Amino acid sequence: MDEIVRIDGLHKSFGNLDVLKGIGMSVKAGETVVLLGSSGSGKSTLLRCVNFMEVPTQGQVFLHGDLVGSETNGKMSYRESELCSLRTRIGMVFQHFNLFPHMTVEQNVMEGQITVLKRTRTEARSKALAQLERVGLGDKAQEYPARLSGGQKQRVAIARALAMDPDVMLFDEVTSALDPELVGEVLKTMRQLADEGMTMLVVTHELGFAYHVANRVLFLDGGVILEEGEPQHILKNPKTTRMREFLDGHSLFKLPD
Amino acid sequence: MVEWNFIAVFSDFDLLLIGLLNTLKITALALLFGVPLGLVFALSRLSKFLPLSFTAAFIIEFFRTTPPLVQLFWFFFALPILIDVRMTPFIAAVVTFSIQSSAFFAEIFRGGIQSIDKGQWEGAKAIGMSYRQSLIRIILPQAVKRMIPAFMERSIELLKTTTLVSTVAYADLMFQANDLAQKTFRPLEVYTVVALMYFVLIFVFSQMSILVEKRLAQSGESTVR
Numbered sequence: 310m311d312e313i314v315r316i317d318g319l320h321k322s323f324g325n326l327d328v329l330k331g332i333g334m335s336v337k338a339g340e341t342v343v344l345l346g347s348s349g350s351g352k353s354t355l356l357r358c359v360n361f362m363e364v365p366t367q368g369q370v371f372l373h374g375d376l377v378g379s380e381t382n383g384k385m386s387y388r389e390s391e392l393c394s395l396r397t398r399i400g401m402v403f404q405h406f407n408l409f410p411h412m413t414v415e416q417n418v419m420e421g422q423i424t425v426l427k428r429t430r431t432e433a434r435s436k437a438l439a440q441l442e443r444v445g446l447g448d449k450a451q452e453y454p455a456r457l458s459g460g461q462k463q464r465v466a467i468a469r470a471l472a473m474d475p476d477v478m479l480f481d482e483v484t485s486a487l488d489p490e491l492v493g494e495v496l497k498t499m500r501q502l503a504d505e506g507m508t509m510l511v512v513t514h515e516l517g518f519a520y521h522v523a524n525r526v527l528f529l530d531g532g533v534i535l536e537e538g539e540p541q542h543i544l545k546n547p548k549t550t551r552m553r554e555f556l557d558g559h560s561l562f563k564l565p566d
Numbered sequence: 567m568v569e570w571n572f573i574a575v576f577s578d579f580d581l582l583l584i585g586l587l588n589t590l591k592i593t594a595l596a597l598l599f600g601v602p603l604g605l606v607f608a609l610s611r612l613s614k615f616l617p618l619s620f621t622a623a624f625i626i627e628f629f630r631t632t633p634p635l636v637q638l639f640w641f642f643f644a645l646p647i648l649i650d651v652r653m654t655p656f657i658a659a660v661v662t663f664s665i666q667s668s669a670f671f672a673e674i675f676r677g678g679i680q681s682i683d684k685g686q687w688e689g690a691k692a693i694g695m696s697y698r699q700s701l702i703r704i705i706l707p708q709a710v711k712r713m714i715p716a717f718m719e720r721s722i723e724l725l726k727t728t729t730l731v732s733t734v735a736y737a738d739l740m741f742q743a744n745d746l747a748q749k750t751f752r753p754l755e756v757y758t759v760v761a762l763m764y765f766v767l768i769f770v771f772s773q774m775s776i777l778v779e780k781r782l783a784q785s786g787e788s789t790v791r
Contacts, residue, residue: 362688389696397694407689411707421693424703466689473693 319368346529400470460491585742596663604671629669678709718775
């Protein structure tokens with residue numbers, strides 16, 4: 310299978326703080342990979358390094374086998390224009406949606422297509438409407454984000470990313486800021502994307518989503534990948550004490566079956 | 567017992583109208599140059615390139631802290647000694663108030679830009695927008711809305727400060743008033759009328775700004791959620 314994203318020897322530090330300490334991983338076409346880990350484990354930072362919202366301190370990122378940036382004497386350098394065009398091919402959805410409040414839902418989804426991809430307005434509009442339909446919000450095109458629920462906002466954010474026709478989608482704790490009631494509709498949309506064959510890299514605390522949707526789960530701890538495997542194995546029979554503790558913490562107050 | 571007599575004032579009222587026009591001209595030109603220049607200063611000050619940021623910060627602080635009258639005199643009397651330029655009162659006034667107000671507008675722009683949630687930059691960046699595109703399409707449209715009250719306040723201040731140009735013999739409303747007061751020996755009536763003219767002008771302007779503010783408050787935008 311095609312490798313969409315590959316990461317080699319990735320390090321990221323903020324000042325003296327080493328957040329990522331040598332990460333190697335890949336995401337194949339059509340795969341959904343879930344990153345688990347407690348806060349501070351580096352999972353969000355790892356995700357943000359894939360589309361260079363954070364520039365890695367060390368290591369390499371490949372998209373479709375092509376190295377991002379250029380290497381001289383073992384040191385990577387990146388041009389801003391290269392990173393901008395890279396980001397058009399990698400969709401990202403955030404915890405706090407980051408919709409543009411001064412634009413309607415439709416304009417939000419059209420913006421990148423017009424400003425960055427230079428599509429015509431007509432083309433951008435029909436694409437926007439198609440993506441909004443896809444996330445079940447075709448009737449909200451003319452609303453402003455302020456009038457939507459959290460779950461709807463997040464689905465607009467997903468449509469906005471999809472409208473760029475990305476090769477891979479990154480989800481950064483996209484349900485963490487939602488009312489529990491609204492989490493389901495967003496997860497359902499994500500599952501639908503996964504079923505449609507979208508390549509996805511997902512940071513989440515939703516173990517159920519990981520279990521049912523992910524093809525692979527990576528467990529991060531202290532800036533390294535501690536465990537990796539199919540969700541049905543790794544979530545049921547973790548090898549390390551650290552991951553067992555993490556999973557126990559999540560199911561401390563589970564309803565009885 | 568003081569006798570009020572406005573006849574002398576109103577028979578030469580066109581003198582005051584010319585002054586009013588000149589006052590508005592200086593204010594408008596200072597806004598025309600000062601606002602874009604203020605944006606340039608603000609972006610420079612926000613720049614990660616430290617020499618640029620420090621230079622901008624110095625210019626802004628310098629023009630915010632020195633009295634505008636000193637600045638005006640410096641541009642009118644001192645600058646022509648340094649470089650070979652013919653300074654007219656008009657040019658000195660426009661230059662002074664453009665730069666002086668740009669320093670204040672820079673701080674308004676900076677406050678407006680910085681008040682926008684970091685997530686807006688990230689949302690724009692994530693769909694491949696450059697710094698420039700993010701600024702123009704996403705950040706400034708939101709920031710400018712928040713800036714409008716401060717912007718109007720500052721414009722009113724500017725209009726009032728332009729009375730200083732009468733000291734370098736530019737024929738603004740204040741200068742014309744002095745002229746008329748001496749000519750007619752009626753300072754009481756002249757300055758009363760002039761005060762009223764400034765009052766009406768600025769009152770209308772500030773009422774407009776209140777109206778705009780109210781409409782903005784009604785549209786009630788939140789940036790993040």
